[in-house]
Amino acid sequence: MIKALRGTKDILPDEITLWDYIENTGRDIFNIYGYNEIRTPVIEEASLFIRSIGDATDIVQKEMYVFSDRGGRNIALRPEATASIVRACIENSLFHAGGVTKLFYTGPMFRAERPQQGRQRQFYQIGVEAIGSDSPFIDAEVIAMAIKFLEKLGIKKFHIKVNSLGCQKDKASVMEKHKESFRPHLEKLCADCKGRFEKNVLRIFDCKKDSCKVIAENVKTESALCGDCAEHFKQVKHGLDLLGVKYIEDHRIVRGLDYYTKTVFEITQEDLGAKDAICAGGRYNNLVKELGGKDTPAIGFAFGIERLALALAKPSSLACPERSRGKPRASSPNVFIAVAGERLYNEAFRLLNDLRKAEISSEMDYESKSLKAQMRRAEKIGAKFAVIMGEEEFKKGKVILRDMEKHSQEEMDLKDIVMKFKKVGIVL
RNA sequence: GUGGGUGUAGCUCAGCGGUUAGAGCACUUGACUGUGGCUCAAGGGGCCGGGGGUUCAAUUCCCCUCAUCCACCCCA
Numbered sequence: 001m002i003k004a005l006r007g008t009k010d011i012l013p014d015e016i017t018l019w020d021y022i023e024n025t026g027r028d029i030f031n032i033y034g035y036n037e038i039r040t041p042v043i044e045e046a047s048l049f050i051r052s053i054g055d056a057t058d059i060v061q062k063e064m065y066v067f068s069d070r071g072g073r074n075i076a077l078r079p080e081a082t083a084s085i086v087r088a089c090i091e092n093s094l095f096h097a098g099g100v101t102k103l104f105y106t107g108p109m110f111r112a113e114r115p116q117q118g119r120q121r122q123f124y125q126i127g128v129e130a131i132g133s134d135s136p137f138i139d140a141e142v143i144a145m146a147i148k149f150l151e152k153l154g155i156k157k158f159h160i161k162v163n164s165l166g167c168q169k170d171k172a173s174v175m176e177k178h179k180e181s182f183r184p185h186l187e188k189l190c191a192d193c194k195g196r197f198e199k200n201v202l203r204i205f206d207c208k209k210d211s212c213k214v215i216a217e218n219v220k221t222e223s224a225l226c227g228d229c230a231e232h233f234k235q236v237k238h239g240l241d242l243l244g245v246k247y248i249e250d251h252r253i254v255r256g257l258d259y260y261t262k263t264v265f266e267i268t269q270e271d272l273g274a275k276d277a278i279c280a281g282g283r284y285n286n287l288v289k290e291l292g293g294k295d296t297p298a299i300g301f302a303f304g305i306e307r308l309a310l311a312l313a314k315p316s317s318l319a320c321p322e323r324s325r326g327k328p329r330a331s332s333p334n335v336f337i338a339v340a341g342e343r344l345y346n347e348a349f350r351l352l353n354d355l356r357k358a359e360i361s362s363e364m365d366y367e368s369k370s371l372k373a374q375m376r377r378a379e380k381i382g383a384k385f386a387v388i389m390g391e392e393e394f395k396k397g398k399v400i401l402r403d404m405e406k407h408s409q410e411e412m413d414l415k416d417i418v419m420k421f422k423k424v425g426i427v428l
Numbered sequence: 429g430u431g432g433g434u435g436u437a438g439c440u441c442a443g444c445g446g447u448u449a450g451a452g453c454a455c456u457u458g459a460c461u462g463u464g465g466c467u468c469a470a471g472g473g474g475c476c477g478g479g480g481g482u483u484c485a486a487u488u489c490c491c492c493u494c495a496u497c498c499a500c501c502c503c504a
Binding site for chain 1: 429430456457458460462463464465495496497498499500501502503504
């Protein structure tokens with residue numbers, strides 16, 4: 001039997017309503033803030049991601065799906081959307097002169113990782129990009145919007161962590177400062193952390209080993225941000241205060257993509273297990289230029305939709321647990337036509353078609369099942385009414401209309417059925 | 429890539445070195461000769477993940493493999 005590939009999943013009809021809810025809520029919120037939707041291809045030239053995310057990063061080195069197409073082109077399945085969107089903006093001249101281009105997106109991303117809770121190989125993100133301003137107000141606004149999205153969804157128990165990596169020049173000295181503060185303890189760190197020291201110092205802060213934790217907690221690194229970046233970060237925090245955003249300043253926040261500069265942030269949620277980051281983002285002031293556009297500052301974030309769905313499925317994560325969106329039902333028909341006597345199938349089939357033509361959702365069974373079985377089916381799929389066609393009534397041109405919820409029924413003319421439902425004006 | 433857990437009916441899971449592998453839910457049929465939800469009864473469904481080994485005998489024990497879940501690395 002052929003099965004879905006490792007790390008991929010079918011999103012079944014029962015879950016789709018939850019996904020629609022997440023995506024539609026995002027659309028509503030992002031629209032309010034002036035963002036327009038964009039859809040870019042799932043495949044791109046691999047070099048786009050190598051140049052943007054960084055060729056030394058794990059995402060590019062170990063996780064990117066890369067292949068040669070029939071024309072020998074080097075293709076990658078996108079591991080994230082930002083690079084594609086920047087590419088699309090440059091290619092289609094979407095930048096507003098002197099203004100901010102605000103875009104949002106939703107769609108599948110691909111990373112060849114080992115699956116675990118909240119992590120798949122094909123996963124979905126919903127996110128935004130605001131391109132064209134370095135104003136700290138934008139930073140604060142974008143973060144506030146992410147929170148608004150979570151609040152609107154009804155998710156609670158999340159935490160916002162912010163940090164600044166500084167500009168391109170600062171990034172090197174920030175890392176150097178951290179290295180300096182760890183250097184005296186280098187011998188006492190675990191083997192993994194010794195590797196991290198060279199590769200990515202900040203990861204030492206995330207080490208699970210107690211011995212490393214103790215060292216990390218006591219290490220104090222002085223700020224290495226230049227004057228401009230320090231001031232920018234201060235303004236961002238001021239903006240967040242103005243908007244009433246409660247955040248934690250965490251100098252250990254570091255993103256796995258090379259293009260980030262200055263402000264970076266992360267939102268975690270308590271009920272998600274090991275993969276608790278529900279949203280991450282930050283500034284990427286050099287990326288547009290790096291990809292061949294004009295020197296343009298930008299900022300964005302991405303939410304993991306599976307992780308949002310995971311949180312929404314846990315009543316403990318919801319502001320209103322009673323309105324849990326764990327298992328929404330697929331759509332149910334308004335009318336089920338039950339037929340007693342196979343000779344009436346033609347009439348029933350015709351009525352079914354008439355109802356549907358009148359845009360009244362309806363179903364019937366073609367399997368010659370017993371009336372009891374048909375009624376059970378009607379109940380099962382949540383039909384609001386049953387039209388029962390029997391030989392006796394049909395001779396008089398009549399059928400039985402049964403209200404499934406009220407458990408009551410009446411005889412009426414077959415020709416009036418469609419009109420009857422139109423008058424009742426059933427709404428799903 | 430590394431470590432641990434789990435693979436038995438459509439679903440959730442029992443089970444045991446030894447007749448014909450079970451339960452609940454779901455499904456079908458009947459009690460109710462033309463009416464759903466409750467009850468009761470009957471019935472259909474299983475390469476016990478795959479391969480190899482030990483044994484008189486393996487779904488059960490051992491090895492390998494695959495899948496899956498969780499965790500690590502890393503990340504949304």
